[in-house]
Amino acid sequence: MKKTFYIFSNGELHRKENTLCFEGDKGRQYIPVESVSEFLIFGEVTMNKKLLEFLSQQEILLHFFNYYGYYIGTFYPREHYNSGLIILKQAEHYLDDTKRIELARKFVEGAVANMLRVLKYYAARGIDLAPYIEELESISGKLKENSTIEQLMALEGLAREAYYETFNLIIEDPEFRLDKREKRPPTTRLNSLISFGNSLLYVALLSEIYKTHLDPRIGFLHSTNSRRFTLNLDVAEIFKPIIVDRTLFSLLNKRMLDSSHFVKELNGVYLNEKGRAIFVNEFENKLASTIKHDKLKRNVSYRYLMRMELFKLEKHLIGEENYEPFLARW
Amino acid sequence: MQDGRKMYVIMVYDIKVERVNKILRIARKYLTWIQNSVLEGEITDAKFERLKYELREAIDEAEDSVVFYLLRTTRYSSREIMGVQKGGEIRIL
Numbered sequence: 001m002k003k004t005f006y007i008f009s010n011g012e013l014h015r016k017e018n019t020l021c022f023e024g025d026k027g028r029q030y031i032p033v034e035s036v037s038e039f040l041i042f043g044e045v046t047m048n049k050k051l052l053e054f055l056s057q058q059e060i061l062l063h064f065f066n067y068y069g070y071y072i073g074t075f076y077p078r079e080h081y082n083s084g085l086i087i088l089k090q091a092e093h094y095l096d097d098t099k100r101i102e103l104a105r106k107f108v109e110g111a112v113a114n115m116l117r118v119l120k121y122y123a124a125r126g127i128d129l130a131p132y133i134e135e136l137e138s139i140s141g142k143l144k145e146n147s148t149i150e151q152l153m154a155l156e157g158l159a160r161e162a163y164y165e166t167f168n169l170i171i172e173d174p175e176f177r178l179d180k181r182e183k184r185p186p187t188t189r190l191n192s193l194i195s196f197g198n199s200l201l202y203v204a205l206l207s208e209i210y211k212t213h214l215d216p217r218i219g220f221l222h223s224t225n226s227r228r229f230t231l232n233l234d235v236a237e238i239f240k241p242i243i244v245d246r247t248l249f250s251l252l253n254k255r256m257l258d259s260s261h262f263v264k265e266l267n268g269v270y271l272n273e274k275g276r277a278i279f280v281n282e283f284e285n286k287l288a289s290t291i292k293h294d295k296l297k298r299n300v301s302y303r304y305l306m307r308m309e310l311f312k313l314e315k316h317l318i319g320e321e322n323y324e325p326f327l328a329r330w
Numbered sequence: 331m332q333d334g335r336k337m338y339v340i341m342v343y344d345i346k347v348e349r350v351n352k353i354l355r356i357a358r359k360y361l362t363w364i365q366n367s368v369l370e371g372e373i374t375d376a377k378f379e380r381l382k383y384e385l386r387e388a389i390d391e392a393e394d395s396v397v398f399y400l401l402r403t404t405r406y407s408s409r410e411i412m413g414v415q416k417g418g419e420i421r422i423l
Contacts, residue, residue, distance in 0.1 A: 001336050001374060007423045019359040022423055029420060034360045034377055043423075277422050284421075 002037035004207075006280050008273050010044040015054040036060050038207050040200075042069065042276060061210060063203045068185070068270050071199045074206060083213035089317040090218040090231075103234075103316070103323065104149055104221040108156045110238035110325025112140045115163045117328040118241045122170050129169065135162045152221065156237070163241075171252045175259060185268025192262070192269045193251075193279070197244035198236070200283055205232035205239075208307045212314060235309055242328045243302055247286045251279065291329075339378065340370040340399040349394065356384045365416040 007013070011024025020031040024043075033054075038061040055062060056077035064072045093099040116136050123129045139159045143152070160181075167178045167190065178190040186192035209216045209232055219230030221237065251257050261275030271279060290299040300308070309326055316323035341361060345353050354363075360381045361369035373381070385396055401407060 001372065003421060005421050005423065009423055011423075017355045017358065019355075024423065029423060030358050030363055032358060032360050032362055032371060034373075035362075035371060280422060 003035055004038050004040065004204075004284065005031060005036055006040045006042070006277075007045055008042045008277055012046040013039070013041075013051060014047065015051050020051075020054075033058055033060075038063060040203060040280075041065065042273075059210075061207055063206070065199070068265070068268070069196050069199070069276065071203060074203070076206075076210065081211070081213045086213040086314060086317060087215050087218075090215055093317055094218055094220060094224060100220050101147070101149060101152070103313075104152050105143055105147075106323055106325050107221045107234050107237050108152050108159075109140070109143050110327065111156060111240070112136055112143065112159045113325070113327050114238060114241040115159060116140070117330070118245055119163070119166060121330065122166075127169050129166055132162050132166050149221070149223075156221075170249055173252050173255065176252050185266060186270070187268060189259075189262050189269055190248075192271060193248050193257075194244070196271055196276070196279060197248055197283065198240060200280070201236050201239060201244050202229075202232050204287065204303065205235050205306055208303070208310055211307060212310045214310055214314060235306070235313070238309065238325050239302075239306060243283075243286055247279075247283050251282050256282070294329075335375045336372055337375070337378070338370070338372050338401040338404050340368070340401075341396065342368050342399075343394070343396040345389065345394045345396075349389065352388050353385065353394075353396070356388060357381070362419040363417040371419065 007022065009024045009026070011022055013020065013022050015021075016030070019033045020036065022029045022031060036058070040063045042065045052062075052075060055075065059077055059080055061077065062075035064074070066072050093103060116133060119129045119133050119136065123133060136159055139155050139162075142155055147155075164178060164181050171178075171190070176188075176190045176193075178188065178194075181194070182188070182191050183195055186195045206216055206229055209229075214231060216229040216231045218224050219232075219234040222230040222233045224230055256278055257275060261272055261278065262269055263272045264270075287303040288301050290301045291305070292298070293300045293305075305326060312321070312323050315321040339361070341357060343350075343353055343357075344367065357363075357369045360373055360377055361371040363369050389396065
């Protein structure tokens with residue numbers, strides 16, 4: 001219900017008359033504070049501490065991205081759902097190898113199953129993906145065996161490599177070929193789209209984590225370190241194929257993006273402001289679209305599905321119900 | 331149910347000039363400005379009650395008037411605009 005707002009232009013965001021106001025080139029725009037859950041800021045935006053205080057009180061998150069669209073950080077208001085118990089349980093499941101692998105495996109299983117779901121959808125539309133599907137299925141089989149985190153990560157890497165190879169078959173536009181997945185910096189248009197989409201997903205999950213008792217600093221598949229949030233990266237693995245990849249397939253196969261939406265800089269290729277706005281719009285539509293949920297017997301949005309995933313994780317941690325990853329049905 | 335029951339409201343008002351700014355200020359916290367004396371937006375039951383409470387404190391019930399049109403969903407509605415579009419929700423700034 002509360003919504004995400006994106007700021008691509010330059011200007012000042014401030015508190016005004018107990019609500020939010022953005023003043024940029026296009027003039028003054030009021031944003032109803034009660035309708036905001038978070039801001040994603042790409043433009044050069046000025047703000048002051050008074051605004052941060054107000055946002056903190058309203059539990060609104062600010063996610064910042066640099067000029068190239070890389071995520072740089074979040075203003076994460078002092079946790080409002082503080083739970084010592086969940087933090088302890090998260091740490092316990094991280095420190096106990098058996099418990100950690102059990103969870104890490106679920107994330108990889110979910111990721112591979114959802115990649116397969118995407119491939120089977122396109123296979124049913126007449127694209128020959130049989131060898132890739134076979135490969136992913138064999139990887140999926142190997143996940144069940146006892147293994148270490150490193151082995152799981154390696155299998156996940158293999159799965160993703162095979163999966164990314166299919167992108168050239170699925171995407172009709174020859175302008176968007178993927179020869180090799182490259183991240184820093186993304187060297188081709190498709191690479192930059194995947195990177196941008198993934199960072200939007202990481203941030204969306206971080207925002208959902210904020211609405212639970214979980215601590216984003218302790219992940220299970222991704223090793224916890226002193227630098228960054230990792231729990232959102234874990235859960236993102238499950239949703240990348242069905243949210244990010246499907247968004248970009250539909251953008252490209254509907255020819256909504258072309259060369260005019262990209263810029264080449266610093267040996268990399270990046271979306272420009274206009275391209276980002278188109279991407280973000282499609283991504284938001286995806287998150288807001290709903291599917292019928294078997295257990296709840298009602299329609300839920302993909303964004304809510306992500307939050308449910310975190311609730312399931314909480315239940316697992318406190319020993320109420322074993323975590324099973326979300327598997328797309330179509 | 332996801333985030334409390336929600337609906338879509340259109341708010342129009344006719345307020346004595348000395349209070350009109352105050353009313354706009356309250357409404358802008360919850361709804362999006364569309365044009366003079368008109369705001370609209372999605373809102374939960376609870377927030378709608380809060381909005382009404384704040385307004386009730388600010389208006390003079392003998393002189394002012396605020397009207398809400400409530401839509402359970404916008405699915406069967408459509409909007410036509412003539413002339414200039416003055417305001418409206420923008421989520422990509």
